[in-house]
Amino acid sequence: MSGSVNKVILIGNCGADPEIRRTQDGRAIANIRLATSESWRDRTSGERREKVEWHTVVIFNEALAKIVEQYVKKGAKIYVEGQLQTRKWQDTQGNDRYSTEVVLQGFNAKLEMLDKRQGSGYQAGGSGPGDYGLDEDRATGASSQSSNSQTAGGGNFSRDLDDDIPF
Amino acid sequence: MSGSVNKVILIGNCGADPEIRRTQDGRAIANIRLATSESWRDRTSGERREKVEWHTVVIFNEALAKIVEQYVKKGAKIYVEGQLQTRKWQDTQGNDRYSTEVVLQGFNAKLEMLDKRQGSGYQAGGSGPGDYGLDEDRATGASSQSSNSQTAGGGNFSRDLDDDIPF
Amino acid sequence: MSGSVNKVILIGNCGADPEIRRTQDGRAIANIRLATSESWRDRTSGERREKVEWHTVVIFNEALAKIVEQYVKKGAKIYVEGQLQTRKWQDTQGNDRYSTEVVLQGFNAKLEMLDKRQGSGYQAGGSGPGDYGLDEDRATGASSQSSNSQTAGGGNFSRDLDDDIPF
Amino acid sequence: MSGSVNKVILIGNCGADPEIRRTQDGRAIANIRLATSESWRDRTSGERREKVEWHTVVIFNEALAKIVEQYVKKGAKIYVEGQLQTRKWQDTQGNDRYSTEVVLQGFNAKLEMLDKRQGSGYQAGGSGPGDYGLDEDRATGASSQSSNSQTAGGGNFSRDLDDDIPF
DNA sequence: TTTT
């Protein structure tokens, strides 16, 4: 099917420190429980009410997962852009179960930290936090690649693209 | 919590005719099974591969649900903008189960039909299909309403809002 | 034309305090200069580079404009969701000029403050800052209205819509 | 600045065939004039009204520009996701002028064709149109790269990622 | 200048 779009944009707060899992082959995957909320004034009572929604955000990207592990903590406010994915699994009774997650993977995925940097430290590394798009990771790949492709194909668009890559 | 955003944007095709349910108090609710897909060329085999993702879209709006019932059919390509919502329920064995849905409700919800109109007919009604955002309808409703609500001492926000309605 | 979407989503910092103008008929309009930026590491020099983009955000909504005036200050980080609009005007030499702005107006517009509330004060009012979507406010207005408009036989879309308002 | 987002999402119709320009160094750039529109029923007259907005979409990507040149024609309905960019230039009288464009470049850019494929032909090539994300271009780079990274790191996640890359 |  063509002409398809699957995009989720969330701004919320982390309910806990991210969990970092590792695949058999050693790749890091970060899981974040993210809370978004809406508030409104109740029509009848006039009271302010709030509804909180919890989302499971899964980051399939080792480099990004590590950054998340390092900088994203419980309570942090973040922006994530990914896609909806529903995973099928079996519970202990053998029933089919489904879990829907917001997956950041590959392109068109993005994560931004929205809290003011306080304190110090992590700026030191030079790379610094901030624009933690998956971009960055792709960038890594893309640039190591580009040194080839550029010379090879001379496509200087890919050159510019690489220049544009965050980092 | 403030500063929260919960937004889903999908473009996909309906897997079946929408289902219209009705709440106890008679409101119509439309359910759409929407498929999005990604395709890519497998690097090793060179074959084209495709991954389809199915989404449950729930439309809590009688008028919109009726429009959906009337014009959205199996196979139709639509744009939906709503929010992620996870609903808890009990299965027959009494286990907690969760279903995540894309909910179109209230503001910041939108539905657009992306297929070319073929044939005729439904334009006749005057209202016509096309921009089936909640927008348009709210606008209509909001304005007829505002003359009342404003006088009624309704929040003067609604007054401003009406002014804000696209022209 | 049907099947149309025009959406802009920005997260950035205000370059100055918002400007509040007023239309002839007394409605407030807020203007914000918003900076977004991208940064990346230059491939050849290894230096970190940054490109800043400035946006003009125009808020056509008296209540929201006032909230903006009150709480959004120079340096504030905000989320805005609106639409692209290009305005034609004449310069002093009589040449046609065009300005493109991000317009928040009517539905499908949203503004969220992303800075942590520090200090005190503005929570007191009860309404509180935070979710300054047009949402909330429309909801208020819309709901007080709905009890009327429904009876009044207002478009039954508005009826549904009101029902749809978050709770 | 960190924590920044600059995103534009449009669904509209092409007002003319795309223009393909070429930079001095031979890279293709596509320009599309895209119309979005809103329609609503006038509150007082009850008439249906429509407001059309024109956008300039600029695609800085040789491969994508060529696909656009080949498949996107006047009247086509497309989805584009890019970012806002304002370009400064001098008019013939030496005045500063600014043009704001929706730029598709690098990551987080996407273009989808939303018209039903009619007729035949272009499906034949095997690659087919459909998901014309910039992804595709990155994919090209990324995959040539991945053949390295995979062997090197064996991370089959990167393998999956690459596999996921459109085209 | 598109589209409905």
Added chain:
DNA sequence: TTTT
């Protein structure tokens, strides 16, 4: 003109 913001922010990091």
